[in-house]
Structure formats: C-alpha cells, structure tokens
Amino acid sequence: MPQPAMQIDPSLFPHLSRLVSQQLAVYPEHAKLFDRRFGGESPEALAHLEWLARKVAKLTAGAEQTFLQDYRWLCDRQVEEELYFRRTGRYRLDTFSQAYEQVYSDAAYMTRYMNGLLMTQLWWSNHTSVMAFFRNGYLPSLGADYSHLEIGPGHGLFLALAAEDQRCRTATGWDISAASIERTRHALESLDPGRMPDLVLQDLFASPTAQFDSLVFSEVLEHMENPRAALDAIRPLLSPGGRLFLNMPINSPAPDHLFNVETPSELRSFLEDAGFSVLEEHLAPATNQKLDQSVRKKLTISCAYILERS
Numbered sequence: 001m002p003q004p005a006m007q008i009d010p011s012l013f014p015h016l017s018r019l020v021s022q023q024l025a026v027y028p029e030h031a032k033l034f035d036r037r038f039g040g041e042s043p044e045a046l047a048h049l050e051w052l053a054r055k056v057a058k059l060t061a062g063a064e065q066t067f068l069q070d071y072r073w074l075c076d077r078q079v080e081e082e083l084y085f086r087r088t089g090r091y092r093l094d095t096f097s098q099a100y101e102q103v104y105s106d107a108a109y110m111t112r113y114m115n116g117l118l119m120t121q122l123w124w125s126n127h128t129s130v131m132a133f134f135r136n137g138y139l140p141s142l143g144a145d146y147s148h149l150e151i152g153p154g155h156g157l158f159l160a161l162a163a164e165d166q167r168c169r170t171a172t173g174w175d176i177s178a179a180s181i182e183r184t185r186h187a188l189e190s191l192d193p194g195r196m197p198d199l200v201l202q203d204l205f206a207s208p209t210a211q212f213d214s215l216v217f218s219e220v221l222e223h224m225e226n227p228r229a230a231l232d233a234i235r236p237l238l239s240p241g242g243r244l245f246l247n248m249p250i251n252s253p254a255p256d257h258l259f260n261v262e263t264p265s266e267l268r269s270f271l272e273d274a275g276f277s278v279l280e281e282h283l284a285p286a287t288n289q290k291l292d293q294s295v296r297k298k299l300t301i302s303c304a305y306i307l308e309r310s
C-alpha cells in the first residue's frame with residue numbers, strides 16, 4: 001500500500017496509518033500534501049488524529065472505499081469552485097434556492113458531499129483543528145446537564161461527540177437535507193454514543209419555539225443567503241447563559257457556499273453586531289498554510305468561536 005514518505009508509526013497510530021494508506025491508494029496525487037501535513041504534526045496532534053481516525057474507521061466500516069472515493073470526488077468539486085473564486089473573487093452561487101436545487105435536494109450528491117466532508121475532518125488540518133477545539137475547548141466549557149442542539153449536523157461527527165458526553169442531558173439535530181439526516185443517523189448508529197439524538201428535518205428559519213444550553217452551528221453560516229437573518233433566528237434558541245459554538249470557513253469556496261467575509265476580524269464584528277459576545281476564538285488556516293500569510297493572501301481560514309448572547 002502507498003505510504004507518505006514520512007511514515008506514521010502504525011504501532012502508535014494504527015487507525016490513522018491505515019486510513020492514510022487507503023486514502024493514498026485511491027488518491028495518489030495527495031502524497032505530497034500528506035507528507036507535509038503529517039510530517040509537521042506534533043505528537044499531541046497525532047494522538048488527536050488517531051482518536052479521530054478510530055471514530056472515522058468505525059463509521060466507515062464496510063464502506064471504506066465509498067468514503068475514500070467520495071473524498072476524492074469532493075476535492076474535485078472544490079478545485080472547480082476554487083478556480084471560479086480566484087478568477088472572480090466571489091462564490092459561484094448567490095441564492096439559497098440555487099443551493100437547494102443543485103445540492104441539498106439532490107440526495108446522491110448530498111450523500112457523497114457529506115461522506116467526503118467526514119474524511120476532511122482527518123485530511124484538512126483546519127477541520128481537524130476545529131474538531132479538537134470543539135472536543136477540548138467547547139464541550140468541557142458547558143455546564144452540567146446541558147441540553148444540546150446542532151443545526152446542520154451533516155456527516156454527524158460533532159453531534160455524536162456531544163451525544164456521548166455524559167454531561168449532555170438531551171441531544172437534538174436539525175437539518176434541511178433528508179440525505180444529511182440519513183448520514184447523521186448512520187454516524188450515530190455506527191458510533192453508538194449510548195443514545196440516539198432526536199433528528200429532525202427542519203429548516204432553521206422555521207424553528208419551533210425552544211431553548212438549548214448548547215447550540216452548534218458549524219459550517220452552516222457560509223451557506224446562508226441572509227446570514228444576519230440566520231443569526232437572528234438562532235439567538236432566541238439559546239437559553240439564558242447558553243453557549244453557541246459557531247464555525248465558519250472564510251475564503252473557502254464550495255458547491256453550496258453563498259456568504260463570505262475576507263478576514264477573521266470582519267466575521268468577529270459581524271457576530272458581535274448580531275448580538276453575540278466572543279468568549280473564545282480559534283483560527284485555523286488550511287492544510288500546510290500559516291495563519292498570518294492566510295490573512296494577508298485571503299486564503300481559507302476556519303474561524304471557530306465560543307459565543308454567548310450579549
């Protein structure tokens with residue numbers, strides 16, 4: 001099996017090392033990118049990756065080839081969008097109805113998209129880094145016995161982590177795409193966190209009256225035609241003292257992304273203007289990139305925040 005030049009020690013990181021080899025067999029063009037990505041990782045980061053790889057291996061068991069191929073498919077879609085973005089300075093789609101027609105309502109497309117996105121949690125360092133912030137920063141910051149809602153759980157990994165947290169009292173997922181709900185359910189059944197969250201086909205703009213101590217809105221704001229209206233819809237869903245984990249990649253074209261800002265500080269101001277206070281900020285540049293250069297050159301940066309209502 002192909003391996004990156006920098007070997008990941010299979011005796012220390014068995015799941016990661018196997019998944020890397022399997023992915024390179026499907027996508028040999030990624031060898032250099034993986035060399036740099038994993039060659040530079042600290043032992044702590046590799047330990048987090050191994051923890052994540054164990055979950056991904058469980059979730060993809062019996063269908064590994066599908067997930068690995070879907071990752072390659074997703075990268076091809078990203079390249080098309082990236083070319084458009086760099087040529088024009090804007091994302092290709094403008095309206096939610098375009099995104100709904102071309103992406104969310106297309107079950108086959110959406111399934112591949114969510115499968116590929118699951119693999120990016122391992123292969124794209126900004127995604128891995130945000131997942132570590134969620135696991136080690138956000139979840140432990142929540143009070144005991146919290147009620148939890150994720151809007152747009154997609155591949156389901158974030159929701160599964162909350163559902164397996166002993167301190168989480170209730171877990172709920174809302175998504176506008178039936179295929180995403182199916183992927184989330186599959187993730188939860190495979191990872192078996194000890195309970196099945198309530199999964200609802202639900203547009204956030206038609207939210208029922210409810211409040212949650214913890215709300216996750218990860219990689220959804222950039223899908224909004226009217227992002228301020230989305231934040232206005234979310235704010236009342238937070239119980240007094242409740243926390244919001246919000247994650248948005250900027251300068252990050254994708255088949256269904258509509259909203260962009262060019263710098264992390266612009267996004268922070270946008271969130272503050274919408275009535276949120278930033279308790280913590282975590283900025284993660286794309287794989288093999290540095291944060292200062294990414295800000296200067298307007299490259300992809302995942303911007304993750306722990307917020308509360310101001």
Ligand SMILES: C[S@@+](CC[C@H](N)C(=O)[O-])C[C@H]1O[C@@H](n2cnc3c(N)ncnc32)[C@H](O)[C@@H]1O
Pocket residue numbers: 104117151152153154155156158174175176177180202203204205217218219220223247
């Ligand atoms: C890119 S995925 C995010 C998956 C995961 N949360 C993550 O951070 O990797 C975006 C998800 O948001 C869902 N979504 C988009 N618009 C929505 C809306 N108006 N209401 C609820 N879900 C929505 C999509 O169907 C999709 O499953």
